[in-house]
Amino acid sequence: MFNENAIELNNAFVGYGDVTILKNLDFKVKIGEFVSILGENGAGKTTLFKSILLILPLTKGTIRVFDKEVAWGRDNTWLRSQIGYVPQNHNKGNFPISVFDATLLGRWGSSFSYFKRPSLRDKEITREILRVVNLEDMMHHDCKALSGGQTQRLNIARALVRKPRILLLDEPTTHLDVDSQRKLDATISNIRNQYELSVIMISHDKAHAISLSDRIVYLRNGKIYNDIGVPL
Amino acid sequence: MNIIEFLKVPIFQRALIASILAGGTMSLLGIVIVVFNMTTIRFALMHFGLLGGAIGLALGANPLTVAIAAIALASLLFGPLSDRLKLDTGLIGAFFMTGSIAIAFLLFYKAGVPALDVFSLFTGSILTLTSNDLLFICVLALIIVLFYVIFYKEIQLIFYDSDQAEWLGVPTKKIRNALLFLTGLSIGVAMKIVGALLIDALILLSAMSAMRLAKNFKQLILLTSLFGILTTTGGLLFSMVFDFPSGATITLTGVLILLISLLTQK
Numbered sequence: 132m133f134n135e136n137a138i139e140l141n142n143a144f145v146g147y148g149d150v151t152i153l154k155n156l157d158f159k160v161k162i163g164e165f166v167s168i169l170g171e172n173g174a175g176k177t178t179l180f181k182s183i184l185l186i187l188p189l190t191k192g193t194i195r196v197f198d199k200e201v202a203w204g205r206d207n208t209w210l211r212s213q214i215g216y217v218p219q220n221h222n223k224g225n226f227p228i229s230v231f232d233a234t235l236l237g238r239w240g241s242s243f244s245y246f247k248r249p250s251l252r253d254k255e256i257t258r259e260i261l262r263v264v265n266l267e268d269m270m271h272h273d274c275k276a277l278s279g280g281q282t283q284r285l286n287i288a289r290a291l292v293r294k295p296r297i298l299l300l301d302e303p304t305t306h307l308d309v310d311s312q313r314k315l316d317a318t319i320s321n322i323r324n325q326y327e328l329s330v331i332m333i334s335h336d337k338a339h340a341i342s343l344s345d346r347i348v349y350l351r352n353g354k355i356y357n358d359i360g361v362p363l
Numbered sequence: 364m365n366i367i368e369f370l371k372v373p374i375f376q377r378a379l380i381a382s383i384l385a386g387g388t389m390s391l392l393g394i395v396i397v398v399f400n401m402t403t404i405r406f407a408l409m410h411f412g413l414l415g416g417a418i419g420l421a422l423g424a425n426p427l428t429v430a431i432a433a434i435a436l437a438s439l440l441f442g443p444l445s446d447r448l449k450l451d452t453g454l455i456g457a458f459f460m461t462g463s464i465a466i467a468f469l470l471f472y473k474a475g476v477p478a479l480d481v482f483s484l485f486t487g488s489i490l491t492l493t494s495n496d497l498l499f500i501c502v503l504a505l506i507i508v509l510f511y512v513i514f515y516k517e518i519q520l521i522f523y524d525s526d527q528a529e530w531l532g533v534p535t536k537k538i539r540n541a542l543l544f545l546t547g548l549s550i551g552v553a554m555k556i557v558g559a560l561l562i563d564a565l566i567l568l569s570a571m572s573a574m575r576l577a578k579n580f581k582q583l584i585l586l587t588s589l590f591g592i593l594t595t596t597g598g599l600l601f602s603m604v605f606d607f608p609s610g611a612t613i614t615l616t617g618v619l620i621l622l623i624s625l626l627t628q629k
């Protein structure tokens with residue numbers, strides 16, 4: 132079903148200072164695949180995302196994205212156009228900004244910056260994405276006025292608005308009530324199909340991971356100790 | 364004298380222009396202080412200004428010029444220093460604060476600075492602005508407005524989510540440090556207008572009021588600016604008509620606006 136890789140880490144070592152967190156990691160995600168990562172707190176799940184995003188350098192090994200080698204410290208403009216990232220525990224802060232503006236600004240650097248103002252197309256895409264995540268009605272509200280579930284859908288919109296081909300979700304449903312969780316899951320499945328995304332989702336809930344993904348990878352102490360396909 | 368007569372006097376004209384410019388633009392840096400949670404830093408910068416003022420008085424130079432220079436220097440150092448040493452800016456602030464105020468008092472004592480001169484540093488006066496001071500305020504106001512206009516999107520992104528801003532390639536630290544520097548200069552000017560102890564009236568109160576009412580960035584900027592102008596010009600006119608000290612009246616106007624915004628919930 133899946134042939135080429137969207138993401139491929141080979142023999143990757145990653146750490147903070149002298150402490151190595153990810154050890155000799157081989158990890159692949161095929162184009163169009165939905166992979167969930169499970170593992171205890173501190174297993175290195177978020178660290179894996181940060182290496183894929185080139186926020187952290189590999190001390191050894193390689194990363195390929197759509198078969199193109201990328202590395203920390205190089206120009207990653209291309210990478211930013213390919214990957215959307217929804218971080219863990221995004222805190223809302225106290226700054227007033229409309230849902231529309233917060234989403235639109237996710238496109239910064241791709242088609243507008245500094246003297247170049249957002250175009251009609253930027254705004255069109257922003258509206259489209261907000262429609263897809265069911266926030267169209269909240270467009271002109273202050274982000275602070277959103278519920279937990281709505282905030283997560285906003286965060287997904289902010290990542291999607293660049294029209295990436297890969298989506299990284301770091302514990303998107305943690306701290307949400309059951310109802311919001313169900314709505315968010317529907318949104319995630321929906322955008323995955325509509326935009327033919329390759330998705331990596333970090334989760335702490337096995338049943339939740341199974342319900343959404345094609346494959347589940349278990350991480351423990353920076354190593355993969357289990358990698359199982361989810362039967363259809 | 365009524366207001367029309369006041370406005371024929373050059374000192375009052377300068378004061379009015381300064382209050383509109385300073386109130387309308389320097390208040391915008393209060394947003395930086397609130398969003399970045401830099402209340403300690405602004406306090407520390409104020410102390411640095413006092414140290415500068417003390418050096419100025421001890422040397423017989425214009426104390427406020429030296430104060431502004433000292434604050435500008437300190438605000439240039441704060442950002443990079445906190446990045447390099449991985450210390451939180453609050454700690455650095457506290458460190459500078461106590462150090463500078465101690466040295467300032469030593470200087471006052473050793474140089475035998477008259478108490479009244481020291482007092483003027485703490486209270487300031489918008490009615491003693493020279494035309495050079497006014498020119499400085501004009502230039503600073505222009506730079507602040509241009510900065511907010513040019514980096515409108517970038518500032519918004521940094522304020523809302525600095526991690527995302529950084530990942531998208533926005534020069535987050537440079538913009539933050541530039542804002543910090545402008546904040547420093549404004550605090551220096553605020554010392555001149557309302558005095559060291561009341562700088563918050565000019566810089567912080569309007570932003571805090573606007574923060575409670577605004578639903579987006581555009582509203583935040585417009586409301587902050589409007590409240591800033593109302594605070595300074597309103598305060599100035601009141602002080603002229605009722606013969607109150609200008610610094611205190613300006614501050615009370617700002618407090619009043621904050622109080623109203625607290626009562627007028629969204």
Ligand SMILES: Nc1ncnc2c1ncn2[C@@H]1O[C@H](COP(=O)(O)OP(=O)(O)O)[C@@H](O)[C@H]1O
Pocket residue numbers: 147152170171172173174175176177178179
């Ligand atoms: N910025 C950092 N500096 C030093 N160590 C860190 C940093 N971030 C995470 N760690 C450590 O790396 C390990 C893995 O963290 P993380 O990838 O966040 O785990 P997970 O997301 O699986 O809970 C933990 O032991 C954590 O303490």
Ligand SMILES: [Mg+2]
Pocket residue numbers: 176177178219
């Ligand atoms: Mg994590």
